[in-house]
Amino acid sequence: MNAWIDSTRAELRRLMLWPATWVLGGIWITLLFAFVFAFPYIAYRSGDQDAFQGGPTSELLASMLPQAAPASLIQGTPMFGGAVAMIFAALVVGNAYGWGTWKTVLTQGPGRLAATGGTLAAIGACVLGLVLFSTVFVLGMSSLVAAVESQDLVWPDWGETAASMGGTALVLGMWASGGAFLGALTRGPALSVGLGLLWTLVVENLLRGVAQLIDGLPAVVDRLPGSSAGSLAGALSSASGDAEGTPGVLDALSGPVAAGMLGGYVVVFLVLAFALVERRDVA
Amino acid sequence: MDDDIVSTDRLTKRYGDRAAADRVSLTVRRGEVYGFLGPNGAGKTTTLRMLLGLVEPSGGSALVHGLPPGSPGALRRTGSLIEGPGFYPYLSGLENLRVVARYRGLGRREAEEALERVDLAERGKDRFRTYSLGMKQRLGVAAALMGRPDLLVLDEPTNGLDPAGMASMRRLIQDLSGDGQTVLLSSHLLAEVQQCCHRVGVIVDGRMSFEGTVADLRGARVLQVGAEPAERAAPIVKGAARAEVEQARDEDGRTVLTTEASGVDVPAMVRELVADGVDVHSVAVRERSLEDVFLTMTEAQR
Incomplete structure (x- = not known):
């Protein structure tokens, strides 16, 4: 057990000192700020109904207030957040091969399971940290909007907020596990990031387009990682706000089914990542 | 232990x-x-x-x-x-x-x-x-x-x-x-x-x-004799060493004969060379360099 803790601490230290960790986290927060607050606010101020994703201006304002925070938090995860988490994990694991640091780490004697577990746990800790910070950020920004627009400060339902945080963690965690798996599979940062992005941004959308041609394919496509993530985001955001029209947010699966699929993917990706590092030679 | x-x-x-x-x-x-x-x-x-x-x-x-x-x-x-x-x-x-x-x-x-x-x-x-x-x-x-x-x-x-x-x-x-x-x-x-x-x-x-x-x-030490002409020097060196003699040239282009050093009466060999009219430029007993051993070994395997 000590080896697991030592490995996690060592890996966390090097991730916290890695500029890429902060750059990627910063990108996610910037996207969150831009698409949840900045653009809707500009549209709201302009009073033009068609300026940003349409809808009456009162709805636009409501989407920026604390009550909509649970939806605000999760609606960006299927597309941008997932991609950011996947890139991060793929870089962490892939670069360890590229830099030759796996070799250094494994020869320190933690054992391959503990070394892999430490790396994955450190990635998980970063994802959880990001979820916590995003929650605080969204609540803070929405309170600011409420104050500026002289709206009553009504906090969101805390149960819904917790569910949204859990869902966000699950979606980001699923993509991060996928990235870690790809990093271990391709043993390098470039191919793993490329393949991951190709999947999240292109392949699933194309499959969605052709699914109708083959019997039974739609059901499969609905259960792919991106669709499951989109469905969970759809299910969790519909309660507190309307996320329809947000790219990647779907209603293909019910919330529990989507969460179950995501949990399954996390387990599969992690097991594959462990198996790949455990069994293959480090050359 | x-x-x-x-x-x-x-x-x-x-x-x-x-x-x-x-x-x-x-x-x-x-x-x-x-x-x-x-x-x-x-x-x-x-x-x-x-x-x-x-x-x-x-x-x-x-x-x-x-x-x-x-x-x-x-x-x-x-x-x-x-x-x-x-x-x-x-x-x-x-x-x-x-x-x-x-x-x-x-x-x-x-x-x-x-x-x-x-x-x-x-x-x-x-x-x-x-x-x-x-x-x-x-x-x-x-x-x-x-x-x-x-x-x-x-x-x-x-x-x-x-x-x-x-x-x-x-x-x-x-x-x-x-x-x-x-x-x-x-x-x-x-x-x-x-x-x-x-x-x-x-x-x-x-x-x-x-x-x-x-x-x-490295094995045994070697005897290197710089002597010319080679065709007269080689049999004498070979006789003294009772072993195979390798011929090579040094940087000045002179013949260098190399053989095993063990058991060779060097002064007697030199006298014999001189008596036979051979020009002796150098005589040295050396340990074989590891490099020589190594090259011999790697070439033998290939």
């Missing part, structure tokens, strides 16, 4: 049809500096990787500290630098060592001590990516030293070092050996092995072709 800190028995690694290491059997005894010698691509690094558990052998067996290679117990007591140092380029040298120290379960002081040991303390705060090849190599050695492991496995540790760096690396290895640490050192540089190793193993094309002391490897 077993005196062999590393022992392998017909350790083999195949990549497809090619055996990178073919039935390698070697033993490293506690407290010695063992030179693992071979040309590039002979299988040195592959063998060392198997000893550290990075590569799974295709056949044979090995024990390190009496344990299976790559087991945490064996690795905790082994420091290693394999085929170039692998560090995080964005971290400073010191931070890199601190990360490694955490993986090893060591305290923070270890990293600073190790840096001082390889003369990198002054540049410890600079990022690894700004280091020269020699500094990177030294940082790799520093990481291997942390925690004072009983066994150090160093794969071509002087790679990329300038002459001063090489000399200080040799001193470091001798110090480590003086402190009772065992060093398994691979190299394609004979001078390095000649100067600091107690025993050597030679690997060529994946196979061990020799294991023993440096003196054993």
Whole structure:
């Protein structure tokens, strides 16, 4: 057990000192700020109904207030957040091969399971940290909007907020596990990031387009990682706000089914990542 | 207590049809500096990787500290630098060592001590990516030293070092050996092995072709006679040595005859040469250079 803790601490230290960790986290927060607050606010101020994703201006304002925070938090995860988490994990694991640091780490004697577990746990800790910070950020920004627009400060339902945080963690965690798996599979940062992005941004959308041609394919496509993530985001955001029209947010699966699929993917990706590092030679 | 800190028995690694290491059997005894010698691509690094558990052998067996290679117990007591140092380029040298120290379960002081040991303390705060090849190599050695492991496995540790760096690396290895640490050192540089190793193993094309002391490897001393004309000198030298005589030319283009030195009455041979009207330019009894032995050995195998 000590080896697991030592490995996690060592890996966390090097991730916290890695500029890429902060750059990627910063990108996610910037996207969150831009698409949840900045653009809707500009549209709201302009009073033009068609300026940003349409809808009456009162709805636009409501989407920026604390009550909509649970939806605000999760609606960006299927597309941008997932991609950011996947890139991060793929870089962490892939670069360890590229830099030759796996070799250094494994020869320190933690054992391959503990070394892999430490790396994955450190990635998980970063994802959880990001979820916590995003929650605080969204609540803070929405309170600011409420104050500026002289709206009553009504906090969101805390149960819904917790569910949204859990869902966000699950979606980001699923993509991060996928990235870690790809990093271990391709043993390098470039191919793993490329393949991951190709999947999240292109392949699933194309499959969605052709699914109708083959019997039974739609059901499969609905259960792919991106669709499951989109469905969970759809299910969790519909309660507190309307996320329809947000790219990647779907209603293909019910919330529990989507969460179950995501949990399954996390387990599969992690097991594959462990198996790949455990069994293959480090050359 | 077993005196062999590393022992392998017909350790083999195949990549497809090619055996990178073919039935390698070697033993490293506690407290010695063992030179693992071979040309590039002979299988040195592959063998060392198997000893550290990075590569799974295709056949044979090995024990390190009496344990299976790559087991945490064996690795905790082994420091290693394999085929170039692998560090995080964005971290400073010191931070890199601190990360490694955490993986090893060591305290923070270890990293600073190790840096001082390889003369990198002054540049410890600079990022690894700004280091020269020699500094990177030294940082790799520093990481291997942390925690004072009983066994150090160093794969071509002087790679990329300038002459001063090489000399200080040799001193470091001798110090480590003086402190009772065992060093398994691979190299394609004979001078390095000649100067600091107690025993050597030679690997060529994946196979061990020799294991023993440096003196054993060199074998007997040789007699070199610079004398002309060769056709008159050679039979006399051959008669005196009662062994085969090799002919070569020195840098001035004169014939040099080389044969085994043992049992030759040198003054008598020289008198005989002079009496026969042969011009004698030089007479020397030399130990064979390791390089000669090595080249003979590698060519014989090919």
